[in-house]
Amino acid sequence: MPTPLLDIIPTDPNPDDIRAIVAALNVYNTANSGMADQPGFAVIIRDPETRAAVGGLYAVDGYGWAFIRYLAIPEEYRGHGLGRRLMEEAEKIAKARGYIGLWLDTFEFQARPFYEKLGFELFGELEGGPGSIPRYFLKKRF
Numbered sequence: 001m002p003t004p005l006l007d008i009i010p011t012d013p014n015p016d017d018i019r020a021i022v023a024a025l026n027v028y029n030t031a032n033s034g035m036a037d038q039p040g041f042a043v044i045i046r047d048p049e050t051r052a053a054v055g056g057l058y059a060v061d062g063y064g065w066a067f068i069r070y071l072a073i074p075e076e077y078r079g080h081g082l083g084r085r086l087m088e089e090a091e092k093i094a095k096a097r098g099y100i101g102l103w104l105d106t107f108e109f110q111a112r113p114f115y116e117k118l119g120f121e122l123f124g125e126l127e128g129g130p131g132s133i134p135r136y137f138l139k140k141r142f
Helices: 014-034 084-094 112-117
Strands: 041-046 055-063 066-074 101-107 122-125 135-141
Touching: 041 084, 041 112, 055 084, 066 084, 084 101, 101 112, 112 135
Parallel strands: 066 101
Antiparallel strands: 041 055, 055 066, 101 135, 122 135
16 A cells, blocks of 8 residues: 655645544544534524524533533623523533533633523643633533
């Protein structure tokens, strides 16, 4: 078998290349964990007039846990309980899929207190420093 080539791409890799990496990892993970990735899920906030997506929550399979990859609420929609509603819907979906909990990460300037009010607990952190913002990892086990 010939030796594979390395193609170094320091910025903006091709999405097809990323999909190939994910596909290779999924093959390995499925073979070694006995678990297949489930599709991601989303709860979308839509503009009431245009119905265009303006924010929401996106989560992916985390081998028994749901990982909340993104949660974004536009400034004009904050303070109306949408964050709590997004998280409640994510929890319902995760429980229906048989996950044991939710996990996520958040930066120091984002929403750690919000998640803690919802019952999430800290399980890890990356320290901040020059050119680096502290990042917190939280989980909520059902």
